[in-house]
Structure formats: C-alpha cells, structure tokens
Amino acid sequence: MVRFLLSKLLYLIPTFLGITIVAFGFVRILPGDPVLLMAGERGVSPERHAELSAQLGFDKPVVMQYFDFLGRLLQGDLGNSLVTKKPVLTEFLALFPATVELGLCAILIATLIGVPVGVLAAIKRGSWFDQISMTSALVGFSMPIFWWGLLLIIFFSGFLGWTPVSGRISLMYYFPQVTGFMLIDSLISGQEGAFTSAVSHLILPSVVLATIPLAVIARQTRSAMLEVMGEDYVRTARAKGMPRRRVIGVHALRNAMIPVVTTIGLQIGVLIAGAILTETIFSWPGIGKWMIDSISRRDYPVVQSGLLLIAGMVMVVNLLVDLTYGLINPRIRAS
C-alpha cells in the first residue's frame, strides 16, 4: 500500500510542473493587456503604460516571467492580485470554503440520489421507472446551468417563495467566520435560526450544481450494474439460493462501484466548471466566480495561481479516488 501511494505521489511531480506551464501560459495566450483594461475608455500614455508594465514585471521576456513565477512559487509566494493588490492565497483561502461546501453538498446529492436511481433502473430494466429516470438523466446532462438556475430561482424563490433567492445566509445574521463553512459557522455562532437559514440558502445552488453529476452518476451506475448482473458469479450466487437483496447489495453493487467511484471522482472537474456559473447566479462567494472575474480582467497572478491551486486540489482528489479503488478492489492494490 505504501509503495502504491509513493508511486502515485511520484507521478504528481511532472504533472504539477506541466500544470504550472499551462496555468501560466493560458492567460497570456488570451489577447488583452491588463494595463489597458485597467485604463478603459480613457486610455493610457505610452510612458505610463511602460511604467506600469515594468512595475508589474510584464516588461521582461515571458520565459523569465515564468521562471520568476516558479521561483516565487517554490518559496510559497503565489503573487498578489493586480486588481485588489491582495495576496492570491489570502483571497483563495477566504473563498475556497464556500466552493467546497457547495461542491460537497452537490456531490452528496448527486451520489445519494444517482446511485440508488441507477441501481433501481438496472434492476427494473425496461420498466417505466427505468425509462423516466434515464430520460430525465439525459435532460439533466444537457441542461444549460445558467438557465436552469434562473428557472429554479424564479419558480421556487419568486413564485412559490420557498427558498431565498441568493447568498449564503440571511443578512440579519452576522457572526465572525471561524471555519468559512457556513453550515458549521452558523451552528457555532449559536444564533437562533442561523443554521436553518444557511441550509435554506444552500438548497437551490447545490441542486443546480448537482444536476449534471447526478445524471452522469445515475447512467454510469445503471450500465455498470447491468454489466455486473450478467456475470457468472452473480448467477452462481443466485443459483446458491442467496437472497436477492444480498446478491445485489454485496456481489453486484460492490463490483459495479469501481467504475462509479471513478466517475464520481471525475465529476470534481465538472463541479468546478459548474461552480463558475452556479456561483455567479446565486451570488455565492466562491472561487468559481473569482476565477471568471479575474480572467476577464486579465489578472494574471490570480488566474495562474488560482488555476494551479484548483488543479492541485483536483489532483489530490484523484489520488484519493485511486486509494479508494484499493479499498474496494484489492486486486488494484496488489498491482
């Protein structure tokens, strides 16, 4: 197990270096100059432009800039935002918990609903339940998130008045951030009604963010289950007279879970992409919206370091997924 872990960790080093190049290069390939964007319609004199570029280090050759970036990175310095002038890491840490909270809720909803629906659809293959759930999955998978979010807000918040429109908690609650996770902080605050308010604010955005992963997980679970159900060992188990519930729950599901766990792990990337739009609609102060704003302002340090942090996080999640395989399937551990 230790060797398995070490080999996985070794792979991370070249991957990480590759990501630094992509993250650094990405925002520079985009046309547009941060100094000009700051000046806007007014314009900036060539002298002032040169002065500002030099101050920001943009006058050096790009390769030099990259090595500067890498050098500072090794010292743990991710740079300062060009717009707010604050350290990128400080901003990331302030916003990251909100995205994690939303992402975890979404993946929880997607898994807790997606897996049982997939299993049921597989068992009752061809039934109306199978038909309806798989059609819904297809619709969910193709849903434009922005439109979907707005639709839910107009219906549930505007028309029915069940949920708040946006934000993380009602504005009347005010307490210091301890963990950055609103569900936990609202409980710690001890203010009456704070926790329920936080929950009610979390419902719509997590449902919206969960939509695509939920559809993918349900479909993946169904097809994995169908495949496993046709295997010899399942037939053998049935032939032995084992109860149906035990056959499905233990023999079939455990084996079917391997591709499903992979799928869930891969959804982390989808979640980040979805978070960008979901956070914008629901005024959710997370890293998705932060990245979008920074890209449109060509805030190089935020985009490159932000991408790096996000990529690093996805890598860690993938590592965890690999380790989970090991737990589910001992054969992977051995190889």
Next chain:
Amino acid sequence: MKYLSHGLLAVSALALTTAFAEAKTFVYCSEASPEGFDPSPYTSGTTFDASGHPIYNRLTEFKKGTTEVEPGLAESWEVSEDGTEYTFKLRQGVKFHSNDRFTPTRDFNADDVVFSFQRQGDPNHPWHQYIPGITYEYYTSMDMPNLVKSVEKVDDYTVKFTLNQPEAPFLANIAMPFASIVSKEYADALEAAGTKEDLNNTPIGTGPFRFVAYQKDAVIRYQKNADYWGEAPKIDDLIFAITPDSSVRLQKLKAGECHLMPYPSPADLESIKADDSLKLDEQPGLNVGYLAYNTTVAPFDNPKVRKALNMAINKEAIIQGVFQGAAEPAKNPIPPTMWSYNDAVQDDPYDPEAAKAMLEAEGVTNLSMNIWAMPVQRPYMPNARRTAELMQEDLSKVGVNAQIVSYEWGEYLSKSMEPGRDGAVILGWTGDNGDPDNFLSVLLSCDSAKEGGANRAFWCNEEFSDLLQQAKVTSDQAERTKLYEQAQVIFKDQAPWLTIAHSTQYVPMRSEVSGFVMSPLGDFTFETVDLAE
C-alpha cells in the same frame, strides 16, 4: 419537504421583520465587489459606491443629484487672481470614525488633507506604495501630478493648493472620490502597528457611514455614523449584498431581500413598472455613445463626407432597436443635463437621399469602410454589434459597403487608438465630474489625439482646442459656457463623430424606499434614504 420549506421561510421572514423593526436596515443589491476600501488607488464606480461615498468626504462635494460643487470638508475657499492658488478653510469639529482598534484623539484637520494628497502625488511619500504595486490612476489620469505644484498646511484649519497653471475644473476634480480625505492619525497608528495595508481593509473616514465588515464577494456592512457633521443618515445599518447577475438582483428585489438595485436589464423594465411593490426612478445619464471616424484618412478627412454618412444613419431606429427606447438621440458630444449644452445646435437630419447626393458631389462612390463594434456592454452602448448592423444596413442604402469588425476589449481599446486605423469606431463615455472639459478635452482635443489619448477620431481642430483651453483657464462659469457653446457649433459643423445617443439610467427600488436621489454621475449613495414602517 413542502412543510419544512415553509417552516424555514417562516422563520427567516419573521426574523427579518423583527430585525428591520428594531433597527432600520437598508439592503442594496450591488452589482460587483469593490476592489478595496481605499478610495484613491481604484477607478471603478463600484469601488466608489462602497468606499468613497459612504465612508469618506472630500474638501468639496457634489450637491446631491447635481454636478454642482458645494462645500464639503472645506467650508469655503478663495482663489487667487491668477487662478493658481486655492486656499481652503476647513470645517471644524469633524470627527473621524472609530473601530475596535482605533479611536481618534483629535478632529479632522489640515494634516489629514495634506496627507491625503501627498501620498498620491509624491512618489517618495512613505504611503505612496503602502501596498506593493498600488498606483493612483485617477489622480494621474485627471492630470493632477502635472497640475498640483504643492499642498501646504497654513494652519490647523487652512490648506493652500498651488497649481502650475490655472484650471477651472479643479474644484470639481477634488470632489471626486479619489480625492477623499483619509485620517493621518489612523495611518500613523497603522504604521506603528506594522499593518499599513489595513488602510485598505478596515477604512476610517468622516463620511455618513462607518465601515463594519466585508466578506469578500458576498456582503459589506456599514453602520450609521452618529457623529456625522452633515445631516445624519435616517437608516441605522447599510448592507451591500453583492449580486452580479441582473435578473437575480431583480428577483431579490421582488422577494424583499433587498431594497434597491442598480443596472436593471432593459428587458425587465416593463415587468418592474407593472409590479406594485416596486417603483422605478429614471433620469438622463451623463454619457454619450458615438461613432468616431478616422478624420486623418481619406475620404473621412472631408467633413462633408462625414456629414453625409451621419445623415445616412437612422438614429431613431438605433434608439428603438438597441436602447429599447431608453435613450435620447444625441446631437452634441455632451449630454443635455450638463451645463453649457448648446441646444441651439441643429442635428443633421436623417435623409438618405440627400446623403447619397452629397457623397456623389464629393466624388465618393463605391465607398467601403469598417465599423468597429465593441465586444462589451456599457451604459452608453447596450449592444454595439446590433448598432453596427443597423448602421451597415443604413449605409448600404446610400451605396456604402460597411463591414463590421470587433476585437477583445483590451485589444479594441488599444487598436482603435492606432493612428492609421481603418474604419469608424463605436465607443462612448460617462462623465467623471460633470465638467464639460471632462468630455470635450478628454475625447476631442488636439492633445487627446496623440498616442495614449482617447480621441478616436484623431480630430485636431485648432480653433476648437483653443476654445477648450481658454475655457479651462477661465473661472467664470458664464464665460466658460459661452466658449463651450461655440466649441459645440464647430464640432457639429466638422462632424468628427456621429453622436448616437445619451442613454437613460434606471434605478428600481421597493415602494417603501423614500429619499433616494439619483446622481447624474451614476453614483449610488444612501445617506438620504429612508424606509417606511
């Protein structure tokens, strides 16, 4: 689930009403996050709404709802004969805010004024770069470094500004948020504590509201400044709920989660008017949208050709089709709400037949040109691509073949200022301080036609520029008005632009809100608002 949700809502609704009843809390659904809370290094209106306006004051202020300059932290001022010395008498007894780490020991005085300007103007000032990479772009772009020779304390309540040359818009310039007065005593305390950057994080000012807390990209909280030197705010707490999407802002307003919102989408205006719980304030914006020809390239160097093209384009169709009627056609480069607007100027009529004849008379046939359509939406131009399409159609009727080009926004801004540029550019401007100079000199003077300027017609008319220069050094407003009126006549005659429209600003709010005053400069300020019980 249904029961549970109803329960949740009931709890929060009840909580909200009790909270609102105890203290008057006003919630503003703002459109974006401020860049910081020091009003001087930043340039966006969003930042000014969150820092300069609620937290700070300036020596001079704009009278509410106008662009007239009135006394602020300066009670009065005297201008020397030659217009280069401004001596300000400061208001006494003005208190700075306090927070949990700082309590002021003295009132506002001349040291604060000198500090606030010197830190921006003097590159060697210890506070000039108190955050690495910080710059003072507004101070620079209003040409303050070349204009201000010195800022001196005469006594505790008198400050003298010496300028290098007379500048009539100076009093309006220092009413702008970048010229806000920060506390020197607070800066000293921060320096001693080694936390200089907190000047930008936990601001202390003299304004109507005291800063309480900011949660990045989510909420800003303020409290009424009970010791405010002016008329105290009627609300107790002010909250900015940052809500970037305009449809969501409207939903929040309808649901009562906020009281007022900026920048509604034009498509939502009808539904806002139809909603009894909401009301809609409107006023003409201090802006202009235009199409700038390259007046240095043939045949656009011929004013008659430019005039003919202007006559070929149907502005009314653009106002209906692009602005959804929420604008008025522009005939001058400055908007009608600005002093010195010359209403006697006649606009070129929409007359394709005459336009065609004029082009032929000038020997222009088979003309092909580019129209540049900006890629972003701005208050002065909601949809440049659509505008360009309408123009293209109109021009084809007079035999001009127009192609539409566009670039990424930063590229657009820089490429459109390249001297040999091919084609006419759609762009616009929103005023900074209500002075006509801030439109005419910035956008149309000979100086601004140089690299780094903003004169995208590259139009340099000596007579026009001379008038502007005269007006700039004249302090008598009646005289300045005459000069600007003449300048507008020259502009119309020479037609470096097609002036498209001045768009209307809308502010939707809940019907219980009273006392909100729209600012012609597009600022959102809340010291006068109140909520009906």
